[in-house]
Amino acid sequence: MNRLVLTLLAAATVLLAGCSGSHPSAKPSELNDHTGAGPYFGAGLVPPQPRPSFTLTDTAGKAFSFGAQTAGHPTLLYFGYTQCPDVCPETFADVHQALATLPPSMQKQVYVVFVTTDVKHDTATVIKKWLSNFDLGGSATYVGLRGTQAQINAAQAAAHIPLAEDGGQTHSAQLLLYGTDDYARVTFLQSTNEVQAIAHDLPLVAKA
């Protein structure tokens, strides 16, 4: 009985999702109310979070050092899994639409990084195929990353994201945006105005 209660408490504390995504702190409507800190439409992060350093494996099988290889670039970072039916494809569809509103010169600076939370099923081939559905007609660089469970956990911790559970299917819905100054000052959650928020905030953290 006590163990059950503790388990429930633990689940509630990290606010993770049953099937796909979750909202880590406040309600999305509150976070997208344009009342957050700073000039952002997304949820302001106070204090700003530095671009994390972690090394995972990309879909070509090569080591990818997130901190070093995306440094100085506007970077969208998301942790999810390819079998995700709702938040993950919605978020990446939103990213696609938001990027399409930016001039190609700005798109070229942008990294979109997907880190799988499902270490068991998301192989390099699977991730590559999944991302190819969203990486269409734009100039941004899409990167799909995978690793051991320990590596994925370390990457989430470095990015201040609650650790995914249930084989990666219960995961945070946050889309972090790092700027050219290598800090994330804003994060996005799935909402009806996510496209607008990303399209508005990304130029604010990109080079003029």
Add this chain to the structure above:
Amino acid sequence: MRLPWPAVVAGLLAALVGGAGLIRGATPQSAAAGPGPSAAPPIVVTNAWLRPPVPPTDSVAVYFTIYNTTGQPDTLESVVSGAGASAGLHYVIDGQMTATTSITVPAKANLALAPATGHVMISGLYGPIVAGQTINLELNFANAGPVDVAAKVIPLLAPAPGTVTTSGATK
């Protein structure tokens, strides 16, 4: 892409027709809606949509808005779809997306299943689902009985219907 009013009205009409007309052979209580122009069905479902599944995903999330026209709360108790092996309700409860057995729609109120709030998940898809198709769902309500819904499959990268977009985002 802003929803033009004619489309909204058309959608509403389609839902009305669906709610009243497509319940053929279902429980007799649906006949209570009657043929008159003023007879509103107890439950009206609008803006039903989904994106095609993204390979290797073998499930889809269907979104829609439920309007309970009656003066009593009604409860969506189950969903049936011919599109896949199983269909279930997922809803954000206390901040987390949760598989649930029922969702209650307050009296005279809207309840939206949207990407941030909830969906019907259809798993074990029987065949390909592509943009332009519609897939049918039967929503079973405690009071209103079965309500048939035709959900439109939108292109994978299209804006979600009913969302806010910047003027530049419109394609």
